[in-house]
Amino acid sequence: MRKQLKLFIILLITITFTFLNLSSKQLFPVVNATYVEGEITQDTVWTLxxxxxxxSNDVIVYPGVTLTIEPEVEVRFGGNFSLIIKGTLIANGAENKLIKFTSEKEEPKAGDWAxxxxxxxxxxxxxxCVIEYGTNGITLENGALNIQKSVIHLNSENGIEIMNGTVEVKNNEIAENGGSGIYIAGGNMVTVRDNTVSSNENGVTLTGNLTSEINIQQNKILSNAGSGISLEASGYDKTVIRNNNISANHYGFHVLTNTSTYITHNYISNNTVGxxxxxxxxxxxxxxxxxxxxxxxVSADAIVNATYNYWGDKTGPYHESLNPHGxxxxxxxxxxxLDFIFFLTAPIDYNNT
Structure with missing residues (x-):
């Protein structure tokens, strides 16, 4: 009898520990992380x-060196650190296999990393790619960069900050950043096309001395708290801003520069001030x-030729003294x-030049 009782107790203990072990694995799965910091001096692949x-500290990719990141890889920043590219970064995911750059914290917030x-x-x-919870999601200080079909959101300052270099930003979602979705202060050639830029403090900001070619076309710039597009730069000779849908911002365009600007062929609606x-x-x-x-x-310090716009009705814009029936x-x-006469009586055709 005692022998049977002893066997029963051993069996019960074995079953209990087996159950607890399986439960702990389900409740607390073990994730084996790879910790990285310091210099990358030879071609390297971060594999799935x-x-x-x-x-765990700044990672620096040396000149002439390529860091390749495979689809579905997660890069988690453990503090106020940067991934610094002096060579080449190839981070090309796929439609259902996104590469994620994010915070390591269990409760992440904007500004967790640099x-x-x-x-x-x-x-x-x-x-x-998904780039989230940084300070500036992406900072381009030099080189050439192609950003496509990515989500850049929830960063504490700018989603993309362009100081110099050549960059193409196409077909991205850039949202809920604490500064500008896209901040352009320079560049050799900048193309911003077919993006949705929404719910940032400002959508797109142009500042500094822009002497090179800037093309901002066919974007949806929506629901930004301040400006859809803020024009603050001191040079616009080679800047083209056309065919954008700019809607539900406080200002559609906010022009703060003495340098002459030309705004044409844009769709500006549902803002507090167009x-x-x-x-x-x-x-x-x-x-x-x-x-x-x-x-x-306009303020008292501005003069604007606003002729040949469509104002939402064939009778033109309402002005209490100059067009009270508009x-x-x-x-x-x-x-x-602010000269608005003559005005268009029908919407523009965006395909016309």
Whole structure:
């Protein structure tokens, strides 16, 4: 009898420990992380089998060296660290196999880590990536960079900050960043096309001395708290901003520069103010401006040629003294500092040049 009782107790203990072991594995799965820091001095691949990679200090990819990151890899930053690219970064995921750059914290927040910084002269690529919870998601200081089909969101400052270099930003979702979705302060050639830029403090900011070619076309710039597009730069000779849908921001365009600007062929709707000019002499023609609280307004220090725009109605914009029967968006100014006559009686055709 005692022998049977002893066997029963042993069996019960064995079953209990087996159950607890299986339960703990289900409740607390073990993740084997690869910790990385310091210099990468030879071509390196961060493989899916070794994912996640936890950045425990700055990682620096040397000039002439390529870091390749495989699809579905997670790169988790353990503190205020950067991935600094002086060579080449190839991070090309796939539609259902995204590469993620994120925080290591269990409860992540914007600003948990620093940035992916491009400082070298070589070309890099980010496709099908998620970049989140950094300070600046991406910082381009030099080189050439292609960013496509990625999500750049929840960073504490700018989603993408462009200081110099050549960059193509296409077909991305750039949202909920604490500064600008895209911040352009320089560059040899910058193309921003077919992106959705939404729910940032500002959508796109242009500042500094922009002497090179800047193309901002066919983007949806929506629901940003401040400006859809903020024009603050001191040079716009080679800047083209056309065919963008700019909607539900506070300002569609906010123009703060003395340098003359030309805004044309954009669709500007449902903003508090479609376009607001602080200072300078400017032109805005052949735009659709409608369903805004105010279509356009100017300060006393600005002069604007706003002829040949469509204001939402064939009767033109409403102005209490110059066009009191206009049923389109209201405009400010005194008729001298904001000239809106002549106006279009139908929407523009964006395919016309």
């Amino acid at each position: 089998v070794d994912s996640p990679f936890v950045v 940035s992916i910084k491009f400082e070298g002269s070589q070309s890099s690529s980010l496709r099908y 376009i607001f000019y602080e200072t300078g002499i400017h032109t805005a023609c052949f735009n659709d401006i409608y369903d805004n609280d105010w279509g356009m307004d 049923k389109g968006n209201p405009v400010g100014g005194n008729g001298v500092n």
